[in-house]
Amino acid sequence: MQNTQSTHKKPLTDRNTMAGPNEKESQPLPPLIVASSDEPPSNRGSSTPSQQLDGIPVEMQFRILSYLPAKQIQLFRRVSRHFRDTIDTKDHHSMLLSRGIKESLGKFTGFIKRYCDFPMESEDGGPDALLDAAFDFISVRKLDRMTWDCSQFDMFSDFWIERQARLYGTPSFGHGPLEFTNELSNLWARNLFPHHVNIVPPKTSFEVIYEGQIDAMTARLEAFVYGGDGRSRQSAAIADAGVLTQKTNFSRVVTGLRDHEMTLLHRALKVPLLLGISPYSYYSASGWVTERLKMAMSSGEEISGVERAALMEDMYIA
Incomplete structure (x- = not known):
C-alpha cells in the first residue's frame, strides 16, 4: 500500500468508519476495472510480458496469473479479449484469486484475534x-x-x-x-x-x-x-498483524451506528466482522477503494471476483 506518510484520512462514511488518504478534489478517481479491448494498447511493443504470456499454454498462464496481486490481474483484462474472458470466468476464480484472498483474510483475522479478541x-x-x-x-x-x-x-x-x-x-x-x-x-x-x-x-x-x-x-x-x-x-x-504503520486520526461514534456500518461492509465484501465497540476500523490507502465501498454499502451490492480481491488487497485494520 502507498501513501504511508499521510496523516489525514478520507472517511468511508460521515462517521469515519473507514478512511483513505487525502486527495485533491480535482483529481478523478481511477476506475477499478478498466474497459477491455480486443487489441493491446498501441503504445506497447511487440514483445510485452502480456503478449509473451499469451503465447504459452493456458495452464501456465493460470499459474503465473495466480501469483500476481489482484490489481495486476485486473490490468491483464484490457490486454485482449482472451485474458478478459479468462479472468472473468467464475470457474477460474478459485485458481486465480484464492491465494490473494486467503492472504487478505488472514491479515484481517490475525489482527482481530490479537487486538480485538484478546483474553480478558x-x-x-x-x-x-x-x-x-x-x-x-x-x-x-x-x-x-x-x-x-x-x-x-x-x-x-x-x-x-x-x-x-x-x-x-x-x-x-x-x-x-x-x-x-x-x-x-x-x-x-x-x-x-x-x-x-x-x-x-x-x-x-x-x-x-x-x-x-x-x-x-x-x-x-x-x-x-x-x-x-x-x-x-x-x-x-x-x-505480526501486517498493519500499515501510519498514524491516523480517529473519531468516536455511536456503537449502534458502527455495528450497522460494519454489517454493511461485511455484507458487501465478506470481510471479517468488526464489532461496534471495537476501537479499530477498516481503512484503505486509496481513495478509489473508499468510493467503491461507499457505493456498494449504500446499494446492498455484494462485490465478488477479481474486484473483491483487489479491494481487500488495499485495505487494512488499525
Whole structure:
C-alpha cells in the first residue's frame, strides 16, 4: 500500500468508519476495472510480458496469473479479449484469486484475534491480560510519552469495559472509560514519577482489583514506558498483524451506528466482522477503494471476483 506518510484520512462514511488518504478534489478517481479491448494498447511493443504470456499454454498462464496481486490481474483484462474472458470466468476464480484472498483474510483475522479478541483474564488473576491489551493498543496507535492523548486511550478503556460487561454481565471496573483512563494514568504517575506527586490520591480501583500484585503491574508499566518490555514496543505489536504503520486520526461514534456500518461492509465484501465497540476500523490507502465501498454499502451490492480481491488487497485494520 502507498501513501504511508499521510496523516489525514478520507472517511468511508460521515462517521469515519473507514478512511483513505487525502486527495485533491480535482483529481478523478481511477476506475477499478478498466474497459477491455480486443487489441493491446498501441503504445506497447511487440514483445510485452502480456503478449509473451499469451503465447504459452493456458495452464501456465493460470499459474503465473495466480501469483500476481489482484490489481495486476485486473490490468491483464484490457490486454485482449482472451485474458478478459479468462479472468472473468467464475470457474477460474478459485485458481486465480484464492491465494490473494486467503492472504487478505488472514491479515484481517490475525489482527482481530490479537487486538480485538484478546483474553480478558490472566491465569493467575493478575493484571497481565489488561496490560498486554493496553500495550498493544498504545503500540498500534503509536502513542508515547511525547504524543500521549487520553482521548485516544479512552477508546481502549471503553472497549475493555464493554467487553467485560458483555462477557460477564458486569465489568469488574465499576466506572466509565474516562475514570478508567484517569486512574490508570494516575497509577503510572504515582509509581513512575513519585517526586512529581505532592498529594497522595485515594487507592485506585486497580489497587483493589489486583491487590497484592500492584508491584508486578508497576514493574511492567515501567518496563513498557522506558522500553524494557521487548514485546510491547511499537514495531513488536504491529509487525505480526501486517498493519500499515501510519498514524491516523480517529473519531468516536455511536456503537449502534458502527455495528450497522460494519454489517454493511461485511455484507458487501465478506470481510471479517468488526464489532461496534471495537476501537479499530477498516481503512484503505486509496481513495478509489473508499468510493467503491461507499457505493456498494449504500446499494446492498455484494462485490465478488477479481474486484473483491483487489479491494481487500488495499485495505487494512488499525
